[in-house]
Amino acid sequence: MCGIVGYIGNKKATPVLIDGLLCLEYRGYDSAGIATIEKDSIKVMKDKGRVNNLYNLDGINDLQGTVGIAHTRWATHGKPSKENSHPHMDNSKNFAVVHNGIIENYSDLRDFLSKSGYTFYSETDTEVIPNLIHYYYTNGPVSVLEDKRERFLGAVKSAVFDLKGSYAIEAISPLCPDEIIVVRKDSPLVIGKGNGENFIASDIPAILSHTKDFYLLDDNEFAVVTKDDVRFYDNGLVEHNKSIKNIEWDANAAGKDGYEDYMLKEIYEQPTAIRETIGSRFKLGEKCSFDDIEITKEYLSTVNKIYFVACGTAWHAGLVGKALMEKLCKIPTEVDIASEFRYRNPLIDEHTLCIYISQSGETADTIAALKLAKSHGAKTLAISNVIGSSITREADYSIYTHAGPEIAVASTKAYTSQVALIAILAMYFAETLETTSEAEIEALKSDLIDLPSKIDQILANTDEIKDFAKKVYTEKDMFFLGRGTDYNVALEGSLKLKEISYIHSEAYAAGELKHGPIALVENGVTVIGIITNPHLVEKTISNIQEVITRGAKTLVITNQILPNGHFDYIINIPETNPLISPILSVIPMQLISYYISKFKGLDVDKPRNLAKSVTVE
Numbered sequence: 274m275c276g277i278v279g280y281i282g283n284k285k286a287t288p289v290l291i292d293g294l295l296c297l298e299y300r301g302y303d304s305a306g307i308a309t310i311e312k313d314s315i316k317v318m319k320d321k322g323r324v325n326n327l328y329n330l331d332g333i334n335d336l337q338g339t340v341g342i343a344h345t346r347w348a349t350h351g352k353p354s355k356e357n358s359h360p361h362m363d364n365s366k367n368f369a370v371v372h373n374g375i376i377e378n379y380s381d382l383r384d385f386l387s388k389s390g391y392t393f394y395s396e397t398d399t400e401v402i403p404n405l406i407h408y409y410y411t412n413g414p415v416s417v418l419e420d421k422r423e424r425f426l427g428a429v430k431s432a433v434f435d436l437k438g439s440y441a442i443e444a445i446s447p448l449c450p451d452e453i454i455v456v457r458k459d460s461p462l463v464i465g466k467g468n469g470e471n472f473i474a475s476d477i478p479a480i481l482s483h484t485k486d487f488y489l490l491d492d493n494e495f496a497v498v499t500k501d502d503v504r505f506y507d508n509g510l511v512e513h514n515k516s517i518k519n520i521e522w523d524a525n526a527a528g529k530d531g532y533e534d535y536m537l538k539e540i541y542e543q544p545t546a547i548r549e550t551i552g553s554r555f556k557l558g559e560k561c562s563f564d565d566i567e568i569t570k571e572y573l574s575t576v577n578k579i580y581f582v583a584c585g586t587a588w589h590a591g592l593v594g595k596a597l598m599e600k601l602c603k604i605p606t607e608v609d610i611a612s613e614f615r616y617r618n619p620l621i622d623e624h625t626l627c628i629y630i631s632q633s634g635e636t637a638d639t640i641a642a643l644k645l646a647k648s649h650g651a652k653t654l655a656i657s658n659v660i661g662s663s664i665t666r667e668a669d670y671s672i673y674t675h676a677g678p679e680i681a682v683a684s685t686k687a688y689t690s691q692v693a694l695i696a697i698l699a700m701y702f703a704e705t706l707e708t709t710s711e712a713e714i715e716a717l718k719s720d721l722i723d724l725p726s727k728i729d730q731i732l733a734n735t736d737e738i739k740d741f742a743k744k745v746y747t748e749k750d751m752f753f754l755g756r757g758t759d760y761n762v763a764l765e766g767s768l769k770l771k772e773i774s775y776i777h778s779e780a781y782a783a784g785e786l787k788h789g790p791i792a793l794v795e796n797g798v799t800v801i802g803i804i805t806n807p808h809l810v811e812k813t814i815s816n817i818q819e820v821i822t823r824g825a826k827t828l829v830i831t832n833q834i835l836p837n838g839h840f841d842y843i844i845n846i847p848e849t850n851p852l853i854s855p856i857l858s859v860i861p862m863q864l865i866s867y868y869i870s871k872f873k874g875l876d877v878d879k880p881r882n883l884a885k886s887v888t889v890e
């Protein structure tokens with residue numbers, strides 16, 4: 274998954290392009306490059322390494338061009354290297370392209386172009402694109418068009434028609450120096466509308482400091498972007514109009530606001546994110562409502578199975594969703610990892626409601642799983658944090674967390690907002706189906722409304738958490754245990770630790786450890802237990818006792834009164850309904866992982882090998 278930026282206007286393109294890439298580094302950061310139109314030729318500056326390295330390239334400051342494209346890479350085809358960095362040009366150096374996605378048939382296209390006389394200088398799939406554009410610009414029906422701009426657009430369209438896979442493409446040419454042509458399929462692309470200038474990026478934060486007015490490009494939609502206007506075409510090159518979306522986020526919302534890292538900022542934004550996600554969706558004494566969807570009792574009464582389908586942290590939110598849906602709506606619910614769901618021939622039909630959870634809304638596995646469900650006649654509902662993201666355009670219904678941009682690769686506020694939103698959705702269904710008493714739902718509403726202040730309580734006193742992290746940051750293994758939703762959140766705590774501290778950890782249902790994994794427990798190993806369900810306190814304590822007798826060092830995160838002297842460390846959190854307690858119990862685990870990563874001197878926001886949104890399968 275990569276990040277792309279484009280600029281066309283009256284200013285030097287280089288600083289706008291590089292600043293945009295810096296905001297997109299969470300999408301990939303093993304190499305970067307820019308291309309600008311300099312008088313009657315294209316100048317490409319690119320290299321392996323982080324975006325900031327571009328400033329060290331000889332001649333970067335001499336670029337005067339006001340039209341340019343740029344790219345920060347997360348390698349999929351070809352190792353991180355200067356040759357494999359984007360932008361890529363065709364052999365004639367008349368076309369430059371940046372691309373986010375995967376061209377699945379690139380080797381066939383490479384063979385065809387090689388046989389047609391083209392030479393390739395990289396290992397990438399992307400390099401076929403500029404050469405295909407050149408091929409169609411100089412061969413076949415497009416090549417005889419008089420108007421160079423029509424010819425350029427026709428050549429891009431013909432090239433794109435040959436591509437199989439996913440792509441967000443920006444193309445420039447000195448033959449048409451006053452425009453950038455863009456097109457997308459399954460990879461995101463937005464156009465920011467300026468005054469005498471226009472911006473292009475993989476997502477909104479990269480250009481939010483320049484404009485709040487955006488066009489959200491749809492799949493298979495082309496756009497010709499000049500400094501004064503943007504023209505849209507369908508894949509038959511029929512021109513059409515498109516509405517502008519005004520995006521509320523302010524530029525700071527996408528910045529660090531004084532925090533050392535995006536992850537810490539986003540952990541501390543959780544009270545606001547929950548408040549915003551609750552929004553106007555319910556008030557005490559009133560029924561839940563969603564202004565973006567209308568799901569009727571007639572339809573819901575026909576649903577005999579719900580699936581939550583997602584990846585990573587979003588999947589962990591789905592696990593909590595299962596408990597909420599089954600308890601409140603009495604509808605059997607399964608939770609699937611998207612990449613598994615797609616290939617296990619799930620039993621789905623028109624009586625199945627499939628709910629897809631995705632912070633970015635661009636995760637390839639999740640989108641593919643959604644398309645599978647639709648092909649079987651199931652209704653699909655997307656839960657995303659990004660307005661207009663691919664998954665929300667594919668689903669029958671879409672609802673949004675309002676967590677604001679989540680930049681750190683490790684998801685925090687998106688997870689807690691997802692659980693809160695799923696709880697509201699479950700209450701909405703339960704009120705519609707009348708499957709749970711008003712009193713029980715009202716109590717849950719009250720607990721949800723109290724969450725932001727309870728999170729603030731936890732965040733107001735993090736010394737113990739930081740001290741614990743200091744004691745264990747050199748550990749090699751760690752275990753997380755819980756029962757019910759405490760097990761669901763243990764999985765999330767374990768993932769946080771793995772992905773930002775690189776410490777190996779396992780999360781187990783507390784009752785399961787004795788069926789084998791307890792063999793791993795040896796003297797001094799660290800075990801973190803989560804206990805928030807009053808009905809499961811004794812059982813979970815006895816499970817944790819089992820590891821203590823084998824020499825484990827224990828930390829327990831709880832809102833229950835526990836017997837003294839059993840555990841090495843206890844972190845107390847406020848009480849709430851066990852169905853939504855992961856929203857509170859996850860906070861100490863987010864912070865433990867954050868501080869461990871900091872003590873280890875690691876890059877918390879951009880952990881090795883990872884990307885914020887995995888738009889490849």
Ligand code: AGP
Nearest residue numbers: 585586587631632633636683684
């Ligand atoms: C979580 O911290 C990771 N960044 C990762 O597991 C992530 O949750 C997963 O890739 C799903 O992303 P999505 O929510 O954007 O679909």
